[in-house]
Amino acid sequence: MSLLHQYGWYPHFEQHFISYQAQGLSAGRVTAIQGFKHTLISSAGPVEAMLSGALLNSRESWELPKAGDWVAFKGYEDQGIILEVLPRLNELSRKQPGKSHEKQVIAANIDAALILQGLDRDFNLMRLQRYLQQVSQCNIQPIVILNKKDLVDDPLSYEQQVQALGYQCPVILSSALNPSGLKEWAAQYLLPGRTYALLGSSGVGKSTLLNALLGAPLQQEGAVSTANSKGKHTTTSRQLAALPNGSMIIDSPGMREFGLTLEEDAVVVSHHPQIMALAAQCRFGDCTHQHEPGCAVVTAVKNGDLPELVYRSYLKLLREQYHYQANATEKKRVEKQFGRISKQVNAHRKNRKY
Numbered sequence: 223m224s225l226l227h228q229y230g231w232y233p234h235f236e237q238h239f240i241s242y243q244a245q246g247l248s249a250g251r252v253t254a255i256q257g258f259k260h261t262l263i264s265s266a267g268p269v270e271a272m273l274s275g276a277l278l279n280s281r282e283s284w285e286l287p288k289a290g291d292w293v294a295f296k297g298y299e300d301q302g303i304i305l306e307v308l309p310r311l312n313e314l315s316r317k318q319p320g321k322s323h324e325k326q327v328i329a330a331n332i333d334a335a336l337i338l339q340g341l342d343r344d345f346n347l348m349r350l351q352r353y354l355q356q357v358s359q360c361n362i363q364p365i366v367i368l369n370k371k372d373l374v375d376d377p378l379s380y381e382q383q384v385q386a387l388g389y390q391c392p393v394i395l396s397s398a399l400n401p402s403g404l405k406e407w408a409a410q411y412l413l414p415g416r417t418y419a420l421l422g423s424s425g426v427g428k429s430t431l432l433n434a435l436l437g438a439p440l441q442q443e444g445a446v447s448t449a450n451s452k453g454k455h456t457t458t459s460r461q462l463a464a465l466p467n468g469s470m471i472i473d474s475p476g477m478r479e480f481g482l483t484l485e486e487d488a489v490v491v492s493h494h495p496q497i498m499a500l501a502a503q504c505r506f507g508d509c510t511h512q513h514e515p516g517c518a519v520v521t522a523v524k525n526g527d528l529p530e531l532v533y534r535s536y537l538k539l540l541r542e543q544y545h546y547q548a549n550a551t552e553k554k555r556v557e558k559q560f561g562r563i564s565k566q567v568n569a570h571r572k573n574r575k576y
């Protein structure tokens with residue numbers, strides 16, 4: 223297998239690359255970015271590349287190469303100039319914090335996202351659900367990893383709580399401190415030639431996990447710079463790391479700041495399987511599942527058929543979405559409505575005494 227195929231060179235990229243190949247360009251995948259320096263892996267091995275001026279000046283920042291992107295570049299020995307980014311299969315993106323219109327792409331061409339939570343104080347179903355929704359919206363398959371299982375007596379109960387959310391995704395109980403257990407689930411879920419994004423709050427064990435999977439601490443690729451008389455370390459860390467079994471994990475700094483904000487045009491409801499299934503039975507096709515008569519979602523919450531947590535999380539996401547989109551008057555109306563719904567749910571809960 224060629225080096226490119228080992229790094230996830232799917233037919234999709236191959237097809238889009240044909241015209242660039244005719245122009246004498248090479249293909250490479252971005253494994254790390256530091257400032258202007260892009261480290262690529264190409265069929266001839268690693269290449270240090272810069273963006274061409276034309277690319278840099280003609281594109282929005284989210285269109286520029288990110289970890290995991292495939293690019294067409296002009297090679298000069300082990301250096302290169304990136305001329306184009308090949309169309310992405312998907313992008314792990316979020317809305318740019320503060321800037322309401324710009325999206326921020328953190329990584330590209332991801333087969334699955336490893337969403338880590340620690341079974342210590344970090345465990346939070348509501349937050350987990352937000353990750354699940356965000357990742358699903360990006361068309362990326364989620365895999366939940368409940369790490370630090372060694373810290374609790376009943377790890378299975380946590381797994382069941384996650385399963386109850388209704389996402390059809392693997393839920394793995396893990397301890398990053400136990401390499402043999404780790405290798406067992408990794409062999410099952412991390413496949414050669416596939417790319418995984420590593421997500422999770424600070425301290426959940428991302429580095430510990432990645433190092434254990436690599437079998438050695440992730441090498442800092444920066445060396446003492448000879449060009450710099452101060453001998454300052456350049457600290458380029460690999461952002462896309464190849465594991466010994468041939469799978470790849472993207473653990474970029476951007477991922478660690480992955481705020482879970484929604485895309486502006488995202489339709490919240492369509493990414494929760496349980497709500498989606500119920501919505502088909504709502505009286506109105508455009509039901510927002512808040513105040514509408516004949517809403518199957520609200521009925522299911524009241525009957526206890528839909529976990530209240532799922533519904534609360536849906537309302538919260540919906541409210542956030544309005545927060546980004548709505549003008550001031552609209553916002554007030556929605557806030558009021560949200561207050562009313564929360565009260566209803568609380569009152570209902572009191573009646574049912576749970």
Ligand SMILES: Nc1nc2c(ncn2[C@@H]2O[C@H](COP(=O)(O)OP(=O)(O)OP(=O)(O)O)[C@@H](O)[C@H]2O)c(=O)[nH]1
Binds near residue numbers: 372396423
């Ligand atoms: N008990 C236990 N501790 C763990 C496990 N995995 C990681 N830890 C510990 O949790 C702490 C944080 O782990 P890291 O791997 O640094 O977490 P991280 O997610 O990389 O954190 P950031 O770099 O801040 O994003 C370290 O002290 C680890 O030794 C686990 O499975 N069980």
Ligand SMILES: [Zn+2]
Binds near residue numbers: 505510512516519520
């Ligand atoms: Zn409804």
